[in-house]
Amino acid sequence: MTVGGDPSARTIEQAGPAAPDVTAAAADLMAGLAATPWGQVSPSVYETGRLVALAPWLVGHTRRLDFLLAAQRPDGGWGGPDGYAVVPTLSATDALLAELRRSGGDHDRTDLARAADRGLTALSRLADELDGRTMPDMPAADLIAAALVESIDRALAGPVPGVAGGPAGGRPRTPRGLDGTKRLSAVRAMLGAGAAAPEKLLHALEAVGGDARGVPAARPGPTGIVGASPAATAAWLGGEAPVPEDPARRFLEMVVEQHGGPVPCGLPITVFERAWVITTLVRAGIGVTVPPTVLSSLRQALDPAGTPAGEGLPADADTTAGALYALGLLGLPFGLDGLEPYRMEKHFCTWQGEDGFSVSTNAHVLEAFGQYLVRRPDSPPRIAEVVPGLAALLRDHQRADGSWHDRWHASPYYATACCALALGRFGGDRARATVRRAVRWLLATQRADGSWGRWEGTAEETAYATQVLLLVGPDDGACRATAARGYAYLVRSGDSGGDGPALWHDKDLYRPTAIVRAAVLAAVRLARRDPGVMALVREDTAIGD
Structure with missing residues (x-):
């Protein structure tokens, strides 16, 4: 199955500084999902x-x-x-x-x-x-x-x-x-x-x-x-x-x-990896051809019990929601029955008996329900009421500085991207001020070299911040200038997702390489298809080098 991207993106891509060909890299990434079905994960x-x-x-x-x-x-x-x-x-x-x-x-x-x-x-x-x-x-x-x-x-x-x-x-x-x-x-x-x-x-x-x-x-x-x-x-x-x-x-x-000897702490992560990669690439307007085996694994989320990240793990709301949203972005029909086992009074649990609470899980559930309502606006109240309820929940969990933190990732930039992107697309008018606070936090925390990061600047965290600025940030010069510096850092770093620190939570910190690479490619494509960002890149030799 092929989903098209922005037809003008190729021209902008060629106009920018030397960096990986996004279209070709995305094709390689999709092929890798099928060739490595257990997933691509750093050793632990x-x-x-x-x-x-x-x-x-x-x-x-x-x-x-x-x-x-x-x-x-x-x-x-x-x-x-x-x-x-x-x-x-x-x-x-x-x-x-x-x-x-x-x-x-x-x-x-x-x-x-x-x-x-x-x-x-x-x-x-x-x-x-x-x-x-x-x-x-x-x-x-x-x-x-x-x-x-x-x-x-x-x-x-x-x-x-x-x-x-x-x-x-x-x-x-x-x-x-x-x-x-x-x-x-x-x-x-x-x-x-x-x-x-x-x-x-x-x-x-x-x-x-x-x-x-x-x-x-x-x-x-x-x-x-x-x-x-x-x-x-x-x-x-x-x-x-x-x-x-x-x-x-x-x-x-x-x-x-x-x-090669060392092993990761979680494997396989088949459905989780595929859902995150597809969502990230399609949301950024990158055309992808989804191999049939990859598409069939996403359809596991249509099971009334939901779907696990991979064999040997319990089904969970996060993976289920991510897979359903990916199906929706691909233009395929999907139902929401697989999320019902995780519906609590005011939120969705990641799995039955969860001790904590995850804002990123609820952001992904918001995206699944929101995308469903795009196709089915006449849905019954039990479905329609979920979107404003989850949007309010995410607004309430935003920290005073404008960020979010979550239990599945060490960096607030990941959680902030999950929540801001979900609210920016499906949160309605009441979420605009919330998203603006998140953007102000991103503008204030960019490092001198153009990167973002909890402990040090990383390509992964810079990609999350850049996506927020260009997908849901205001159409103004501050966002474009900040995004241009982030893009320049990504180009200079040369990190397309294979390197960098492990930031994801499991028994040990880990790095889902394909997912991180998709985030970097998405940020690069979003910058290149914005003429205002690329004009700033070309004008500033420090950014362009």
Whole structure:
């Protein structure tokens, strides 16, 4: 299926500074969705550490150890800034200790011991600096932290050559407010009694330790996956290598082959990736040809129970809404039954039993309902009333500075783009002031080099900000000048989505490469099709270079 883009965009594209051909890059991106159906995701320190500890028999073990050693920060930790370092540092340290307690191996044990000791020191520092208020809202973080502290404590019960055990030989601690020891015990008791585990728990099944082995509640899916997670799958298999024909083993081997040794923490992300990429490209006016296999996967969202991001995960409102909106943007009919299981009194939950609340999920639901009403304006009140209700909800959750924050992404620029774009298209007159506040925040937070970013300027966050300015921002000189500087940064950075920090929330921060690349391409296309933006680019040699 082909959807056309802006016929004038090619001329503007050629007039701008040297940068990737957007049309060709978008075609490559769409082909990649079909060629890599599990998704394109950055490797995870946390997940890779779990495979080192749980599956040393798996091909690529040496490369995973190399990855952990290379990824250690100068301060001894792993992962992102602040509280984002806790879970990956626990996992990598535990993995290195597990390797040191094994006999043999190809690595210099002095290097492993030095890295483990530095990890223990970093954990001690993090426990002193952080508390529950400063910890990010990551899935199952309390269970994972409790399990890994317990595992490290066991490893240090006897001497480990070259490892002092942190400052003064102390055992690792978790930051205040993150201790999930009681909840972990309850989960283990539940599984031990043969009770069915909540489907969302299966994604972090490795946290329960030996109780995960062969648990009937976590049977592998058709392709051998447990919980859409290499670590969960390895935990379900147990410590011994299964026969080569075992479907779960084959899944792990295919993931390792696809990623070269290290592994991501969430795979597959099939429907999620495809919905986000298509929506981003089409919304920016980029013509796309959608492969039949990609289109059929989006139609899974028409199921009354909704659709999951990928095999092994529970269905969720975010993926369902994203897939439905993508179908609508492609001009295809769709229904909304798949979102009904997530309708609460005043909002839509991401999944049944969700502990928190997500503004980005509700922004995507607003887009799905809004797009449906474009085609069916005579819909009954139960459908029509959702749009103004969700628009009010998003307005109420805007922060005083004009931004939004969300539980599925580390950056406020992602959440702000989700909410501002949804409100700008479907929020009605009452949302105009809200969108203007978001735009003012973007104008005020652009960095001197033209980028945007929470910790540092990134192509991903710059792409989100640029899209908001050019899709729903006011038609004025300030927006165009700011967008021109953002466009110039994207051109200079040369990052089309393959590089940059991991900013998305899972058990560890991750980077969905195809989704980020689509965001960058969309921002570039929007800038190039705006004559006012491109005129500013050509006039300013600093921008044009």
